[in-house]
Amino acid sequence: MGASGLQDDPRREAARPSRGAAYFGDFFGMILWPVHRLIWADPQRRARKLLEFAEVEASGGRDLVRAAELTDDPVLRARYLVHARDEARHADMFRARGRALRKETASEGKEGLADWMAPGERGMEGLDLAREKDADLLAFLYLSESAAARDFARYARVIDKDPATRILFQRILHDEDEHKNYARGELGRIAPHRARRLLWWARLRRLWKAYLRFATAFAGVMAGVVLTLQYFLLLPPFAWLAKRNARREKPGWVTLGEGSER
């Protein structure tokens, strides 16, 4: 897809991130730099992350297809389909590189850090597309693509020993910029007077979803700890009984009584 031709659109200018936002973007980038470096230094983890990105891109592509199926606006339908095609292409590229890295390291690679420690693009973040209006979706897309572009730029910067992966990120980064531009341009077209408000609303929703993700992961870890303690402290006598009963059971048919109810 070529440049959208909307770069000089004043509506788009109005929604460009403020200097403060840009500063915070860099600020977080600076803080997260060691984390990103740690994540991307290990080829096995790199492969895993790339394959995860492939899944996210493929899923995002499917969501865009769904958006195309649901919209009544023929221009948006075409835009979403083109975007979906790009996402599918990105998924293929990530997958191919991830698999190549796996081959090099001969690993199935299920290890790694918890996903919420490695920020990356998250597609449509489980949006209920059937209930979203086009304008809300475009605002969300714009922010999502912006975040992806920012993250991919960071990743490309920290991957200095793997030129193939770095080039991959740079190529995809170019597409993400274009997606960001079209999303902003279309948002200006269909909601010219509400674009800024919608973008702020979408930012809040993303923040809320990020909180939910963190809270769910944190609750999961806490529940895991409590249940693991319970497993080792409370279950041994019950386990002994269960094993004793299992030894007494004969394999084979279990005859059922009348009516088959237990």
Add this chain to the structure above:
Amino acid sequence: MKILGISGHYHDSAAALVIDGIPVAAIQEERLSRHKNDAGFPLASIEWCLDHAGLSPDDLDAVIFYEKPTLKFDRVLTGLLQGYPHSWRSYPKAMKNMLGEKLWVRGLIASQLGISTRRVRCIEHHQSHAAAAFLTAPTQEAAILTVDGVGEWATLTVGTGTKRADGSSEIRMLRELRFPHSLGLFYSAVTSYLGFAVNEGEYKVMGLASYGQPTRIDDMRRLLRPAADGAFMLDLAFFDFLGKVESGFSDRFVDVFGPPRKSWQPIDLKTDEGRRFADIAASAQALLEEVMVGIATNLRRETGMRDLCLGGGVALNGVANARILREAGFDRLFVPSAPGDAGCALGAALYADRILFGQPHKPVPDHPFWGPVPDETALLRIAREDGIPAVAADRLIEDVADALAADKIVGWIDGALEFGPRALGHRSILAAPHDTVMRDRLNRDIKYREEFRPFAPIVATEHADRFFELPRGGARLARFMSGVVPVRPEWRSRLAAITHVDGTARVQVLDREMEPRLHALLEAYGKRAGVPVLLNTSFNLAGEPIVNTVSEAYSTFRRCGIDLLVAGNVCVTKPRLARAQILENVA
């Protein structure tokens, strides 16, 4: 009575509505949510079923869930205790899973629908399977066999079903095998070992098996041994259903069969490694068939019944089904269009109607079309908005037959959506079945899938025997594409796109009454090509559920190599531009 059946929370959620003994709506959640194998609570399906019938939840007499969560919890907890201390990793995950939502399903259903919990009941998983197989089948009495991974405790059940002249029905479960001894889990472990996704890739193992020889069947017999009473048992040293929940096979399995295939590793059948995987698939498939045929043969002898109703996810194994029909001694084998967990929604509703509430039996219409009907005018509108030629054709069948004869690929969406995993003529991609070029084109431009996976044919009942070696009762088995049968040798070269490497095909045999328009298309195509057989594959792209609405069919049409899209009487033709070019132009 108005009874809603629900299945969900494991894989392939669904809802089905039965009113006065007859199904009026049934749909899998994935077809509405557009997430393949959607396992979530099937709220969209429930809403659609109720809307379709013009009901509100208050109008329902009962809501039936397809399994008993407390029994399932009992099995999960007991398994974890028996696996102590090796199950320590699985325990938190399993408990979060069960205690989070699954155990409280009656309350969940009641709160989601805004009804009293007294109206929500649960029946056993394999009772749902048995009911889905027997109560939908056009037979008065039959032996029943249900086989899947695991329900609550049962993994395989045998029983009988009777519909009496006084209208009463009975499903009598005679015996069951219990977890962990499971044919479904055995096959799933092999599926995982071969690098395919469990609960999704089992049919790939079946397809791959045709490329191999069962040279490892003796090794497989070490895994799955006969029990003294004629049943079978798994040697649990080869499996790990607790520690490695995702894979299911143990290190000892790997010691015997060698390194597992990694999911990203392509299967190259020209290499020793590729042939090793194919031989393992063939061996597992052969053993599965052997065990299924053995159990079915004993059931035939024991019950003396002439019909067999087969349910559960393993009933999707068309090769095993055909072998049971040929060798177990039954005259007819009935497999419903949705034998897996989705079909349990319908089974649960019918079980409640006939057995729990004692309503008189009524014959269930013998077709799988219980979903939404497409709006063909929407296709006209969308295509015209996008500047793509669309016409409401007068002689559509003839035009489509011409296109198929000219090697065009046709997306065909017509009538109510199928219930079950197969496209049976209402959401299908159709093409000429004659040469491998078409098969490769479909694989390359539409399905993006492994070359060893075959495509299925569809043929009218009156011509089926001419092209396929159907066993006695084979046409019935093939009604919902449930059996794999040999293509007659003299036709294999002319049906190369649908003939698998071992000379077989998973054929659908179509009755005119079930789908008259598609039947007419087969006839019209036959007049042109001399062979009234078409290639019929599901209308979806890789990783996506089968399309439901016209807009989903249209977006699929736009994204792949389908030449012609037909919805009802509306036909859309893809212009002679490269697909990418069309998208660029419109954008």
